[in-house]
Structure formats: C-alpha cells, structure tokens
Amino acid sequence: MLIATWNVNSIRTRLSQIIDWINQVNPDILSLQETKVIDDGFPVEPFEKLGYSVEIYGQKSYNGVAIISKTKAENIKKGFYDYSNSHQNIEIFQNQKRLISADINGIKIINVYVPNGSSLESDKFEYKINWLNSLASFLDEQEKKGDLICLMGDFNIAPSNLDIHDPKKYEGGIMASEIERKALNNVLKGRLIDSFRIFEKNTGHWSWWDYRNNAYELNKGWRIDHIYISKELSPKLKSCVIDSLPRGNLRPSDHAPVMINLDINDNNLDFFDDEDNFFEI
DNA sequence: ATGGCAGAAGCATTCTGA
Numbered sequence: 001m002l003i004a005t006w007n008v009n010s011i012r013t014r015l016s017q018i019i020d021w022i023n024q025v026n027p028d029i030l031s032l033q034e035t036k037v038i039d040d041g042f043p044v045e046p047f048e049k050l051g052y053s054v055e056i057y058g059q060k061s062y063n064g065v066a067i068i069s070k071t072k073a074e075n076i077k078k079g080f081y082d083y084s085n086s087h088q089n090i091e092i093f094q095n096q097k098r099l100i101s102a103d104i105n106g107i108k109i110i111n112v113y114v115p116n117g118s119s120l121e122s123d124k125f126e127y128k129i130n131w132l133n134s135l136a137s138f139l140d141e142q143e144k145k146g147d148l149i150c151l152m153g154d155f156n157i158a159p160s161n162l163d164i165h166d167p168k169k170y171e172g173g174i175m176a177s178e179i180e181r182k183a184l185n186n187v188l189k190g191r192l193i194d195s196f197r198i199f200e201k202n203t204g205h206w207s208w209w210d211y212r213n214n215a216y217e218l219n220k221g222w223r224i225d226h227i228y229i230s231k232e233l234s235p236k237l238k239s240c241v242i243d244s245l246p247r248g249n250l251r252p253s254d255h256a257p258v259m260i261n262l263d264i265n266d267n268n269l270d271f272f273d274d275e276d277n278f279f280e281i
Numbered sequence: 282a283t284g285g286c287a288g289a290a291g292c293a294t295t296c297t298g299a
Binding site: 012 | 288
C-alpha cells in the first residue's frame, strides 16, 4: 500500500500536476495540504474519475487539507474534534482547517498542516506550539483506543540539523528551534517513528525549497514534510522516498511529495526501534 | 536588515507563507 503526503500550495493551481503524479505513481492514499479553497470549490471529479474517493476540510485562501483514497475512508473527523488540549480554547483552532483524520484499511490516517509560526517572537509561534500540544492530546486519545496510526503532512519543523541545508545559518530559528523540536517529540512520544530515517541516515534530503533565491536549482532545502507511523506498523514498512521531481515542474508547489510503501500483508514482527531515529537537537 | 517568489482575493495592492 502506497501512502503519500504533499503540500500542493493550492489544489486548483496544481490540479493537472497532481493528476499527472497520481497517474505515474498510483498511490493508495494521498494526503494534501494547503488546498486553499472552500469545500464547494474543491475539484473532486478529476480524482473520482481515477477511482478515488475524496474527503476535504478547507477554507477560503488559506490552509485546507484533504485525503484522497482508493478505499473509501471511514470515521472521518475534521479538526481536533473534542480532543483539543483542555488548557486551550478549541475555537481558536477551528478557524484554521489544518487537520483531517479517517480510518482506511485498518489504519488511522491523520493528515496535518502544522502552522508555520513565522518567528519565535511572533504570536503565531505561540499558536504553533499550542497547536502541536493539542495534536499530542489528540494522539493520546487515538492511542487509548489502540489505533494503528499513520500521521503525515507538512510539519514546518526540521526534526534535526541533518534536515537543513545550512543548519548554522538557521540554528535556533523558525522550523529549527529546540522549542519546536521538543513539541514535535512530545507528539511522537516514542510511539511513532520517522519513516524516512529508517532508511536514510544522512543529510542532503529535502522536501521543501523556498521559491526565492533559486533555492531548488541550488538544492538549498529543508526536510519538513514527514510520515510518522506507529511502531507496531514498522515491520510492514518497506520504503520511504521523497519524490523531488515535481519541484522541478513549471509553476511547481514549493513542496515535494513524500511516500511510504507499507506492506499490510507482511506479518513479520521485527520492529524498528526508536534508536534508529534521529531526534538529537 | 531587507528582499527575494508565489497564491488568493479581486483589480491595486495586501496578506500569508516558510
């Protein structure tokens, strides 16, 4: 089963590129972020024609997430629902459509577009950390139910300095700060593993390149789009790749799709462990 | 320190992103 995530930076502008990519790759599940359109304006038909069902949670101009899947999604939930961090006002999170979850093929699929945060001094940074804390509470609830989880999306956080093309330049700043990394690790809590780092221990692999300063051509990127899976699913994990080619398209998204191959019929029990992951700060 | 680019809204320019 191929599971992918892609921040497309506008579903309407990127539609033909997404359809082309689906035709090439044939994913079973595709999580999209930054769709930037209200639900009534989402182009559902092109996906349905290819045999996919579509679940959307969008808004005008900003944010917006969607799950495209061959198997119809069940138990669809939009936003934190009633699992928001009890210390926070849930309503401040309901204005921004950044999370959609559903059960597909026995796995709890959670698609997130984590706030960017702007800068550490910004009110938006506080919002980002609070949002991540609510995500941790949300995952606590899923874990209590015993769900197998695939948490993916645009996290706007480089988990380690290996995930930044110039870590010295950006050290401690937005997407690279210790505060954000701690908040992310509090979401993961050792129960979820970074699929990409199971297979690749080296730096130099990016999922996002700034539109400015010729960043893609100079390969100055960040790895901020991630697919985290429950430890219990790790024996089924066969690969994780970042497909950087769509970033070279004409009028591309600034993000590349990330994809895992999960063999749900593999019942081997040799888990990958936390020690295989890179969480140093 | 600033701007560099892109998209949406909407028609000139602002807001937002990362």
